[in-house]
Amino acid sequence: xxxxxxxxxxxxxxxxxxxxxxxxxxxxxxxxxxxxxxxxxxxxxxxxxxxxxxxxxxxxxxxxxxxxxxxxxxxxxxxxxxxxxxxxxxxxxxxxxxxxxxxxxxxxxxxxxxxxxxxxxxxxxxxxxxxxxxxxxxxxxxxxxxxxxxxxxxxxxxxxxxxxxxxxxxxxxxxxxxxxxxxxxxxxxxxxxxxxxxxxxxxxxxxxxxxxxxxxxxxxxxxxxxxxxxxxxxxxxxxxxxxxxxxxxxxxxxxxxxxxxxxxxxxxxxxxxxxxxxxxxxxxxxxxxxxxxxxxxxxxxxxxxxxxxxxxxxxxxxxxxxxxxxxxxxxxxxxxxxxxxxxxxxxxxxxxxxxxxxxxxxxxxxxxxxxxxxxxxxxxxxxxxxxxxxxxxxxxxxxxxxxxxxxxxxxxxxxxxxxxxxxxxxxxxxxxxxxxxxxxxxxxxxxxxxxxxxxxxxxxxxxxxxxxxxxxxxxxxxxxxxxxxxxxxxxxxxxxxxxxxxxxxxxxxxx
Amino acid sequence: xxxxxxxxxxxxxxxxxxxxxxxxxxxxxxxxxxxxxxxxxxxxxxxxxxxxxxxxxxxxxxxxxxxxxxxxxxxxxxxxxxxxxxxxxxxxxxxxxxxxxxxxxxxxxxxxxxxxxxxxxxxxxxxxxxxxxxxxxxxxxxxxxxxxxxxxxxxxxxxxxxxxxxxxxxxxxxxxxxxxxxxxxxxxxxxxxxxxxxxxxxxxxxxxx
Numbered sequence: 001x002x003x004x005x006x007x008x009x010x011x012x013x014x015x016x017x018x019x020x021x022x023x024x025x026x027x028x029x030x031x032x033x034x035x036x037x038x039x040x041x042x043x044x045x046x047x048x049x050x051x052x053x054x055x056x057x058x059x060x061x062x063x064x065x066x067x068x069x070x071x072x073x074x075x076x077x078x079x080x081x082x083x084x085x086x087x088x089x090x091x092x093x094x095x096x097x098x099x100x101x102x103x104x105x106x107x108x109x110x111x112x113x114x115x116x117x118x119x120x121x122x123x124x125x126x127x128x129x130x131x132x133x134x135x136x137x138x139x140x141x142x143x144x145x146x147x148x149x150x151x152x153x154x155x156x157x158x159x160x161x162x163x164x165x166x167x168x169x170x171x172x173x174x175x176x177x178x179x180x181x182x183x184x185x186x187x188x189x190x191x192x193x194x195x196x197x198x199x200x201x202x203x204x205x206x207x208x209x210x211x212x213x214x215x216x217x218x219x220x221x222x223x224x225x226x227x228x229x230x231x232x233x234x235x236x237x238x239x240x241x242x243x244x245x246x247x248x249x250x251x252x253x254x255x256x257x258x259x260x261x262x263x264x265x266x267x268x269x270x271x272x273x274x275x276x277x278x279x280x281x282x283x284x285x286x287x288x289x290x291x292x293x294x295x296x297x298x299x300x301x302x303x304x305x306x307x308x309x310x311x312x313x314x315x316x317x318x319x320x321x322x323x324x325x326x327x328x329x330x331x332x333x334x335x336x337x338x339x340x341x342x343x344x345x346x347x348x349x350x351x352x353x354x355x356x357x358x359x360x361x362x363x364x365x366x367x368x369x370x371x372x373x374x375x376x377x378x379x380x381x382x383x384x385x386x387x388x389x390x391x392x393x394x395x396x397x398x399x400x401x402x403x404x405x406x407x408x409x410x411x412x413x414x415x416x417x418x419x420x421x422x423x424x425x426x427x428x429x430x431x432x433x434x435x436x437x438x439x440x441x442x443x444x445x446x447x448x449x450x451x452x453x454x455x456x457x458x459x460x461x462x463x464x465x466x467x468x469x470x471x472x473x474x475x476x477x478x479x480x481x482x483x484x485x486x487x488x489x490x491x492x493x494x495x496x497x498x499x500x501x502x503x504x505x506x507x508x509x510x511x
Numbered sequence: 512x513x514x515x516x517x518x519x520x521x522x523x524x525x526x527x528x529x530x531x532x533x534x535x536x537x538x539x540x541x542x543x544x545x546x547x548x549x550x551x552x553x554x555x556x557x558x559x560x561x562x563x564x565x566x567x568x569x570x571x572x573x574x575x576x577x578x579x580x581x582x583x584x585x586x587x588x589x590x591x592x593x594x595x596x597x598x599x600x601x602x603x604x605x606x607x608x609x610x611x612x613x614x615x616x617x618x619x620x621x622x623x624x625x626x627x628x629x630x631x632x633x634x635x636x637x638x639x640x641x642x643x644x645x646x647x648x649x650x651x652x653x654x655x656x657x658x659x660x661x662x663x664x665x666x667x668x669x670x671x672x673x674x675x676x677x678x679x680x681x682x683x684x685x686x687x688x689x690x691x692x693x694x695x696x697x698x699x700x701x702x703x704x705x706x707x708x709x710x711x712x713x714x715x716x717x718x719x720x
Contacts, residue, residue, distance in 0.1 A: 086716070159534075228716075320716055327712050338715055340672040343534035345715050484712025488561070488705045 021234040027226050027243035028250070033167045034222030034313055035251055038174045038299075038306035041258045042280045043122050047376045048215045049275035051440035055268055056203025057212050058260035063204075064216035065252025067423045068223060071390060072244045074397035074417035077408045079227040080237065081400070084483035086228035087321065088389040093481025095396025099466030101481045102330050103459035104392055105321075110458050111385025112321060115221065116314035116352070117359045118378020119307055120145040121370035125280045126303045133297075142364035148308060149360060152315045153353035159344030170305055175254065177299045181287045182261035188290050190267030197268040199260055210430025211438035217390075218383040219255045223247050224390075262286065279371060315352055322348035324483040329476040330465070372440065380438050381451045384431060388455060391424040514573060515552065515660060516545035516607045517616070518643045519667050521634075526641035529617065529633040536714045537671040539600035542607050544670070544707040546599060547592070548663050549576050551699055556583065558699040561706070563590045575610050592703065596710050608632050616640075644677070652681035654688045663700050666693050670708035 084090040093101025124141035226244040233239040323345035326335030339346040401413030436448035479486030523533040617632040634640035
């Protein structure tokens with residue numbers, strides 16, 4: 001079907017719509033805003049060293065960055081051809097098939113929920129040093145998490161995302177702090193010698209490498225969102241392509257540098273022990289030895305804002321996900337409603353908030369450790385799900401272009417996607433093999449297989465639901481993968497425009 | 512019978528204070544769709560497969576409708592309805608408010624809120640302002656037939672999220688009746704409503720500060 005034409009530059013329509021056109025820097029900013037660097041560097045990396053006991057984390061950022069860069073070639077090319085470009089399940093729907101798309105969307109829901117709820121486990125580690133320092137109090141972790149939860153829930157309902165300028169300033173500040181700490185680390189290497197050991201390719205052959213590769217994926221979550229802005233960007237083709245590659249490169253560079261600098265300061269043989277001893281405090285402790293107290297305090301404060309920003313951002317992303325699926329009727333249609341006063345997807349937001357508080361309460365009552373068992377397990381399980389999605393999308397790209405070459409060069413539609421798919425498949429196999437190492441549990445621990453199985457079950461159930469929809473509600477089936485645009489091919493009984501039932505052309509039937 | 516966009520404006524605001532019931536994004540899109548709907552009812556344009564088509568370029572009586580039609584005629588290279596919904600939604604609120612003002616139905620009141628100047632369009636007559644709401648919810652609750660313009664208004668309410676309020680206080684059978692009523696809209700209007708709903712949904716998904 002014909003997509004709306006790109007306006008020429010001489011009409012009032014085009015000029016008005018072009019008023020907010022974004023360039024590469026703006027799009028990169030929006031993508032990186034989802035990255036919240038300090039959460040990864042202070043939270044994920046240190047917990048990763050401690051839990052997995054592996055030192056090759058810096059190298060894994062390089063490897064995963066390279067794989068995702070190759071993946072992006074086919075991904076961005078396909079994004080130009082599909083509606084609802086910002087979510088992986090859309091590609092899987094339109095590339096492999098709608099039932100798989102439904103399965104993928106349920107995997108995505110599990111994964112993003114894991115990432116979002118997991119953050120409630122980290123906020124206490126970040127906030128406690130500050131609360132202790134300023135007020136001399138050390139509240140229970142779930143109290144801090146509860147306050148953060150309340151803030152997120154309210155902002156989600158009011159449809160208040162943090163102001164873009166504020167986010168940009170925070171992002172720059174976080175990057176600055178990370179760079180300053182890292183340079184200070186490099187300037188004071190343990191044993192007087194800067195060691196490149198944790199960057200050496202030899203780390204690839206450590207048993208358990210799959211674990212740190214999944215961990216690295218965690219740092220890149222959100223890189224795929226640049227394509228969402230294609231309709232709002234100056235030159236969609238070039239802007240989005242450049243922005244995506246640039247985002248991947250910057251993320252890879254930053255995290256590789258920071259996670260390596262840490263090991264230089266402690267010495268590669270000591271990083272695991274020091275991470276286990278200090279946890280997220282490690283980078284602040286290292287910095288405290290060489291930098292002024294103010295710089296460390298700023299870092300602490302930014303760590304808290306980083307986690308809160310990530311919490312809010314993921315909450316809204318997941319709520320919007322459920323909203324889109326509600327619009328498609330892949331999930332209950334009530335989730336696809338907006339609040340008339342705020343325009344926020346209020347039902348979806350409430351559901352997301354409910355899941356969050358349920359998890360906090362469960363962990364509080366059961367007495368489980370929030371940092372490792374909520375934050376790290378939630379985050380890495382989510383990353384595993386995202387890895388599944390990326391791999392499936394890579395296959396979808398190949399399948400899509402096999403059917404519709406769309407004038408893309410062979411490199412875009414076949415060679416790069418095939419290379420990426422093979423690499424991702426290898427990473428996935430390693431990841432599943434080493435998942436217990438990633439979680440830091442014994443190989444026969446229930447979670448080591450329960451989490452991958454949960455994804456498998458979600459996929460199967462989703463495929464089943466997709467097939468049921470195909471048989472019983474073909475109108476809804478047609479709209480799968482199209483997000484909000486599914487309204488133009490399908491029905492929505494609650495607050496939606498139902499399908500026309502009198503004789504004549506049905507809207508969207510020509511698609 | 513008042514113009515469609517005026518009636519939707521009334522639906523979207525409180526009938527006494529004039530305060531908005533609907534967020535600005537959805538209101539803009541609803542009003543844009545209503546303006547296109549006015550042209551459709553005046554048989555000047557139609558919609559098929561996502562593309563608008565000008566059937567009759569002769570100017571309609573109303574000034575705002577005339578202006579919209581002129582713009583459509585002047586830009587034959589952009590006929591995708593989504594583009595027009597997005598474009599028209601930017602100025603629609605002010606255009607329709609001013610039309611109501613010229614006809615003496617509302618008057619502007621400026622006030623300060625959080626360091627910003629806010630204009631509220633206060634209705635001159637509460638009964639006129641409340642009439643679309645009363646009329647539509649009455650018919651839906653009692654499952655009485657609606658004429659075509661009212662069916663379109665109900666559809667706009669559904670597309671922008673106001674339908675929950677229309678159904679509030681009514682019997683459970685009113686909700687399926689609303690859906691049945693919408694299913695009877697002629698194809699071009701039905702398609703316009705579907706695209707409006709998609710636009711409102713997309714505004715949620717691409718939201719950024």
